[in-house]
Amino acid sequence: GRDYWxxxxxxxxxxxxxxxxxxxxxxxxxxxxxxxxxxxxxCHVEGLILITGLVLLSYVTFTSxxxxxxxALLFSLVPFLLWSALRFGWLGISTSLIIVSCVxxxxxxxxxxxxxxxxxxxxxxxxxxxxxFAAVPFMVLxxxxxxxxxSAHVIRESEERFRLISNSAPVMIWLAGTxxxxxxxxxxxx
Numbered sequence: 001g002r003d004y005w006x007x008x009x010x011x012x013x014x015x016x017x018x019x020x021x022x023x024x025x026x027x028x029x030x031x032x033x034x035x036x037x038x039x040x041x042x043c044h045v046e047g048l049i050l051i052t053g054l055v056l057l058s059y060v061t062f063t064s065x066x067x068x069x070x071x072a073l074l075f076s077l078v079p080f081l082l083w084s085a086l087r088f089g090w091l092g093i094s095t096s097l098i099i100v101s102c103v104x105x106x107x108x109x110x111x112x113x114x115x116x117x118x119x120x121x122x123x124x125x126x127x128x129x130x131x132x133f134a135a136v137p138f139m140v141l142x143x144x145x146x147x148x149x150x151s152a153h154v155i156r157e158s159e160e161r162f163r164l165i166s167n168s169a170p171v172m173i174w175l176a177g178t179x180x181x182x183x184x185x186x187x188x189x190x
Contacts, residue, residue, distance in 0.1 A: 062107035
């Protein structure tokens with residue numbers, strides 16, 4: 001009866017957490033894994049440094065003794081999550097979030113860190129809320145960054161096509177937006 005809603009909250013947040021962490025990491029590695037392998041070695045080294053730093057910091061954050069642990073320590077993960085979202089997009093942030101989720105869940109199950117006061121199997125609400133509210137903003141940021149990069153790429157291609165057309169056109173081209181005559185004239189026309 002009364003345990004129904006408590007159980008429903010736990011199951012619902014578990015599903016939301018899985019949808020926000022596990023699904024994106026699987027899909028991003030399936031779709032972007034090959035592109036990551038073609039990136040320069042410096043990018044691989046940067047990713048390795050990011051993952052190593054995030055694992056170490058997550059371990060320190062989530063396994064520190066309860067009396068020495070400060071809630072402000074949770075904010076130490078923000079620079080690494082920003083780094084992964086801005087530099088590596090969906091692939092980076094989803095991988096980083098799955099690492100944070102695994103380390104924090106492991107620590108809570110072993111009774112260490114800021115979420116050690118909760119009973120792991122019956123009241124994981126604070127851990128689930130932390131992970132969901134950590135995942136969603138960084139996922140949105142990664143999506144916005146990738147959308148901006150795609151838009152910039154489309155604009156660069158459009159400008160390059162315009163340059164090619166204007167350089168090969170046998171007549172002068174008038175730019176309506178600037179009310180001036182372009183100096184692009186084909187040499188064969190002259």
